Each structure stands twice: as C-alpha cells, then as structure tokens.
Amino acid sequence: MPYSFARFLAESGRAIPMPSFDPPVLVPLRKPIAESTIGLFVSCGAQLPSDPPLLETEDISFRLLPRDVPLDRFVISHKTLIRKWALEDLNVAYPIDRLKELEAEGAFRRLAHTNVSMVGSIERYTELLQQTVPAMKAVFDAQGVDLVLLVPFCPACHRATGLIARGLEARGLPTISLSTLWEMSAAVKPPRTCFLDFPLGCSAGAPHEPAQQRDILRSVFESALAFDPDDWAMKTLPFQFSADGNRDWEALTDDIYRSGGLAVTDRHMAAHGRVGESLVGNERAFAVKCNC
DSSP states (O other), X not given: OOOOHHHHHHHTTOOOOOOOOOOOOOOOOSSOGGGOEEEEXXXXXXXXXXXXXXXXXXXXXXXXXXXXXXXXXXXXXXXXXXXXXXXXXXXXXXXXXXXXXXXXXXXXXXXXXXXXXXXXXXXXXXXXXXXXXXXXXXXXXXXXXXXXXXXXXXXXXXXXXXXXXXXHHHTTOOEEEEESOHHHHHHXXXXXXXXXXXXXXXXXXXTXXXXXXXXXXXXXXXXXXXXXXXXXXXEEOOOOSSTTOOOHHHHHHHHHIIIIIHHHHHHHHHHHHHHOOOXXXXXXXXXXXXXX
C-alpha cells in the first residue's frame, strides 16, 4: 500500500476530511509529445532570492523561474520539513536539469524558457482558481506551451496543485501531474496523474539519482497518451525510492513530522482555518470555478 499521510495525521490526533471530486474533463493533447513545448509548474516555492519572498502559507502569487538559471541560485520558500531532500538536490522538486536533458535527447521539442513556482500551502481556492490560474495560463500561452507538467511538494500542495491542474485543463491547456500522495490525488483527481510511491517532497525522484529522475520524467511523458478521457485513473510509475526496495523512508517521513514537522503543519492549518475554504461538500462548486 502507498504511504498514507491521512493515516499518520489520524494517529497524531489531526484527522482531516477528504474531498471527493468527480473526474475532470480532459482536453485532447495538442500535439504528439515529441513535437510539444512543455511548461513546468512547481509548488516547492523555488525562487530567486532577489524576488519578493513567497509567504509561508496562503500566498496565491507565483514567481517566474528562468530555465537557464543554475539551481544553486534558487532558494526554497516552502517551510515544510520534508524540504530536506530538495535542499540536498532541488531536482527532486524542481526538475529543471533533468527536463533540459530530456529536451536535448528529443523526448519533447522544447522546454519553456520561463516556468512557474508557488508555495502550495494554500486554501484560498476561489482566488487561486479565478485569479492565479488565468495569470499562470497567460505565462504558458505566451510561450506556446502545449502541455504543463505539475510537480506538487507537501500534502497541502497536492490539494492546491490538483485544483490548478483542473483549472488549466478546464481553460483548454492540457496538463500532466506527478503525485507522491495517492489519497489526495484520488480525492481531487487532477487530469493525467502519474503516481510515484516515493517520500513526500520527492515527486521527481530520489536526490542525486539523475538517471532515475530522467527515467521517471521520461515515463511521465510516455504515459501522456495512455489516459482514458472517459475513465479517470492514476498511472502508477514502476520505480522504487531505494534500490533494494526497502521502505525505511516511510518511517523517516513519520519521524520528520514527529520531530518538528507537525508543528509546521499545525501552523499552516491554523492559517488555513483563518482565511481558507473547505473543499469537502463543495466539490461541484469548485469544479465549476475551475471553468470560470
């Protein structure tokens, strides 16, 4: 069974209800992947230190990431403690190096010159869908993007990123998403979702494993045509975090949360409670807002 953050929260006395969205409507891919321009969205809060800092939570603004800026120039504004792996190798959450390598090998025609980053700890869903998503789509449209790859980070990011994917798709821009949190992606149902049974924070592979990271992303793009528009289902990618298949990373993830991560989660949940909106019971209303 995949790692369950909902189980961990329930055992920690923090059970949260899960939404249950209807399947999205998928728009047809515009071109074969080999002929497509790929855009990238990440929710780890990668940004240049010279830009205005992204807030820790409930920030519906985004930052632009020029593709040719070296990774060591970026900071990570997301404060979740599962950022430990991204601090080791930012490609696990912002896989720009691997995407440039896949571009060079011809996996797709071109990677957008400017990509998009947010801190995905957001529950201001109406504003996110009606203000941020159209502005984000304009960035991608200006570059001729044919398909957007979305890479969520923390548990809350999976929820917000799923809605962003639905909003972009509803506005006619095809998307494909990575997920390391099965239960949240099954609840929100982002279009064309590939599940990777890896630790939270490692949506694009294990740190310092460039060949594995390339293989994961290559598999994502190869799967794009395999999604049935009439039968939503996630595609599970056939990769293991540890070469020997052990799942010690699950206990490590729990320990990260027990050793300070839950304090960050509690702080974020308190912020959501002050200004956020609940998806539970409002799924159809938010599905309509995706189309606004």
